Amino acid sequence: MDSPFGLLAELTYRCPLSCPYCSNPLNLGDYHDELTTAQWQRVLAEAQELGVWQLHLSGGEPLLRRDLAELVACARELGLYTNLITSALGLSQRRAEQLRAAGLDHVQISIQSDEPALSDRIAGTPSFHSKIEAARIVKELGWTLTVNVVLHRRNIDRVAGVLDLAEELAADRVELANTQYYGWAWRNRDALLPSRAQLERAEAVVRAARERLKGRMEILYVLPDYYSRYPKPCMGGWGKRQLTVTPNGDVLPCPAAHALPLPRASVHEDPLARIWADSPLFRCFRGTDWMPEPCRSCERREIDFGGCRCQAFLLTGDAARTDPVCHLSPDHDIVAERVRAANEETKTGAGVLTPRPHHGRRLSPG
Amino acid sequence: MPSTRPTPSEKRTVGERGAAVESSSRPKPAPHIRLRFDSAREQHVLLGPESVVVLNHTGADILALCDGHHTVAEIVATLRERYDRVADDEVRHFLGRLTAKRYVVMDDG
Ligand code: SF4
Ligand code: SF4
Numbered sequence: 001m002d003s004p005f006g007l008l009a010e011l012t013y014r015c016p017l018s019c020p021y022c023s024n025p026l027n028l029g030d031y032h033d034e035l036t037t038a039q040w041q042r043v044l045a046e047a048q049e050l051g052v053w054q055l056h057l058s059g060g061e062p063l064l065r066r067d068l069a070e071l072v073a074c075a076r077e078l079g080l081y082t083n084l085i086t087s088a089l090g091l092s093q094r095r096a097e098q099l100r101a102a103g104l105d106h107v108q109i110s111i112q113s114d115e116p117a118l119s120d121r122i123a124g125t126p127s128f129h130s131k132i133e134a135a136r137i138v139k140e141l142g143w144t145l146t147v148n149v150v151l152h153r154r155n156i157d158r159v160a161g162v163l164d165l166a167e168e169l170a171a172d173r174v175e176l177a178n179t180q181y182y183g184w185a186w187r188n189r190d191a192l193l194p195s196r197a198q199l200e201r202a203e204a205v206v207r208a209a210r211e212r213l214k215g216r217m218e219i220l221y222v223l224p225d226y227y228s229r230y231p232k233p234c235m236g237g238w239g240k241r242q243l244t245v246t247p248n249g250d251v252l253p254c255p256a257a258h259a260l261p262l263p264r265a266s267v268h269e270d271p272l273a274r275i276w277a278d279s280p281l282f283r284c285f286r287g288t289d290w291m292p293e294p295c296r297s298c299e300r301r302e303i304d305f306g307g308c309r310c311q312a313f314l315l316t317g318d319a320a321r322t323d324p325v326c327h328l329s330p331d332h333d334i335v336a337e338r339v340r341a342a343n344e345e346t347k348t349g350a351g352v353l354t355p356r357p358h359h360g361r362r363l364s365p366g
Numbered sequence: 367m368p369s370t371r372p373t374p375s376e377k378r379t380v381g382e383r384g385a386a387v388e389s390s391s392r393p394k395p396a397p398h399i400r401l402r403f404d405s406a407r408e409q410h411v412l413l414g415p416e417s418v419v420v421l422n423h424t425g426a427d428i429l430a431l432c433d434g435h436h437t438v439a440e441i442v443a444t445l446r447e448r449y450d451r452v453a454d455d456e457v458r459h460f461l462g463r464l465t466a467k468r469y470v471v472m473d474d475g
Binding site: 005051053054056079081083105106108142143144146172173215218220 | 385396397398400402404406407411413414415416418468
């Protein structure tokens, strides 16, 4: 068994934005009972002891936690590398300076599009101009700036503009990440999945920009899962590299695994080390023993680990099947059908998007 | 959070393709990269938002000298005093590969 390198700390699921591609769980209301500062500090110390090097502070919007700088300082004291994943709403000059002083290593700001109106529409709230202002502050304070844009049917045609904007902001790195279909993105998948023609155009733009910006701006491109021949090596293997702690203290091998019908593990009940080593949740898909055919005898089984368990579950109802994204999967036609639908001439790309609620109120009272 | 999840860190060796390195340049870790010694694993690692690079002995020694003051030529000379067989090329290639990945930046001078 390996020790994990990375901890994804989802500090809160509250968020001022309501992106339809959000990967947070649909039952946001179940996560109101957030860990306290002291509880997070204990989790960080346990993670460090377990071998974690990197801490990703995410959410929801992690800036909504007043104790964010305190948690960063704690992580730095433990020697962890700290990475903030933020919508940047609430990243004022004062807040940024606090985080800088606390030793935050890296900031990733998400934007929704280079066009202010489209960006605000996708975010569900006026936010574009605050993001631009925050990006400027990040650069001014001397951080490396990574701009993240989640790509989908509504904004993927803007890739050239997005890259121009990133250049204008003097971003050091841009992450263009095709949507992965979990949580709210799963609910909105039909309206989010781009067509093959859209992807090909976008990828040509990315290739040209990489050439042009070599040495100045790094462009990371996260492949569109459904269009790939092989699945992604999800989380670098189940219970192998990473772990996630959700706002209420649940511990997961992957942030999407809340959807799986598996026994829970919680920092309220056990130390991280025991959860990592012994919990049924972390053990069930670790390694290759659980694998069905065709993975079991496939030479790629140690490369992609049979793909994503959460995706297998969402698409087939069984988390222990080969990820249907893989063209060798007996369930691949489920993905092929979605892709075919996304490429139908008649499809206008309209479709209805359900925004995720901001503060995780229950959808219906009661 | 965006449905992209932080790219899982893989332990990497330093990649293949490198950038050109001048003797007079003064390398230092990029602002978002941190060099750390893990006492439990007895390993030097370079950490970034998506990267974990485990360094070997020589690699760690080279990085320790990348402080924005020493030039590449000086780093080579220092390592020569320490080890018998450190080729000039070896240091250059290593730094070139780190530079191409933006783990290391060069102050030219
Ligand atoms: S069959 Fe399984 S192991 Fe082989 S490529 Fe497909 S998902 Fe990966
Ligand atoms: S709503 Fe948007 S900004 Fe907020 S957590 Fe979800 S993806 Fe991130």
